[in-house]
Amino acid sequence: MATTGTSRTPLTQLSSWKALEEHYQKIKDLHLRDLFAKDPKRGERLSTEAAGIYLDYSKNRITSETLDLLLKLADEVGLRERINAMFSGEKINVTEQRAVLHVALRAPKDQVINVDGHNVIPEVHEVLDKMTDFSNKVRSGEWKGYTGKRIRNIVNIGIGGSDLGPDMAYQALRHYSDRDLTVRFVSNVDGTHFAEATRALDPEETLFIVSSKTFTTIETMTNARTARDWALRTLKDDAAVAKHFVAVSTNADEVKKFGIDTANMFGFWDWVGGRYSYDSAIGLSLMIAIGPENFRKMLAGFHEMDEHFRTAPFEQNLPALLGLIGIWYNNFFGAQTVAVLPYDQYLEKLSAYLQQLDMESNGKHVTQEGQPVNYQTGPIIWGQPGTNGQHAFYQLIHQGTKLIPCDFLGFYQTLNPLPPHHDLLIANMIAQAEALAFGKTAEELKAEGSPDYQTPHRVCEGNRPSNTLFLERLTPEALGKIIALYEHKVFVQGTVWNIDSFDQWGVELGKVLAKRIIPELEAVKEPELKHDSSTNRLIERYRQFKRKA
């Protein structure tokens, strides 16, 4: 059985894997129509509910045997041991020798989680209390700008994990936010992002939250410097920085160097990965927007899902089921992508968030031990809120040649009751899953008396798999549960693939090369270019035309 850091039997040599390969050959052509026809209770049988999330996974191309084999695979790869290793603070991020403890960020005060023999929970709660105190001061107007004006605008400056989480969650929980506050997010190094986000804002009423785990990320530091110049152009005194800039980081030295007082710094720890960090101090902008109480409710939702993941048997374990079924499509059916389709406008940024969570975690080419993998790893994640996607790309999911497993996500109750909108929205979500699974055959069209049966273009084959997730309403708790569900799903898949889901070395090379190219673009004198002929030419063209602007 696999444990942390020890080498494991190669995935494709595991008996459950080999059995899944054989099983795939047997059932790959089975149609969901037949599976449902043979088992009238399939919809009930293959659904489960936990932590307030109802998961219907019956519209997947699986049989009871598929599930049994996937559950055996989970055992054979040591999923249980690996979960325990994560929750107990073992250094499962092997390439960086770090613990992976985003679960500690939402653990209750009395829990004990040790890293290197030191209980981290009291520090987590100290930071939460400091964030709470600061958020209350900003929300009540007690925290004033340098000229005594109330803070009305919050601008979070960060990128990747220091942006996508708070931005997505702020959009998701807007209903709960203080509508008198303007909250914006600046991430791109493209100056347009900063210019547009600060347009018409009064610097005297604006608080910048510079969020960066490392405090060295070039995009964030460039935006932060621009923000400081922008603020000081009006405020005209360096001392104003203390009232208009706070930092969220693990790197106190760099925060000081930037000129932010560490009294105005909110810390976190190296055992929180960027893409797993929005429930740490990285969520400060969100906490100010929705209030500490709602933020803590969201943490409680995360924790409830954590406990479910840690304790529930895998056959009823939502992250385990989603993860294992995903493996089935990714590795046996050869599906390249997964569409996540939330039927809620507030979740418009969910897929962008999940792209980083999943693709930065599981886009890996070697095992934990550094051996090249001989199987597919992380899928491409994409999606848009329904119903918009239906009028754009669903055509390809229904009739294209690619297999695209979908996750539909919806709520029984809307936060904006405007009948008949919500019934229409949810009818569409349910209908899409039905249409994808069952399609419409020529025979059915003929039996219905439709002349369309003679037109193959009109036929929908069906057999397109999906999961449907239903929750009561989009509350802070519900969001926490959804995000924790996907975090743990990614973990399950990373465990099966035996990869390090917590590093991201692949993003480094581009950063290094950009650093080399920046002075070549800026140089007054023609630089001597030593790249390949394509890269050289692009740099030359840019230099040539930039001068004309």
Ligand SMILES: O=P(O)(O)OC[C@H]1O[C@H](O)[C@H](O)[C@@H](O)[C@@H]1O
């Ligand atoms: O929070 P920061 O240190 O500024 O990092 C921001 C982001 O940039 C990096 O390049 C990583 O790929 C991300 O995982 C990270 O979230």
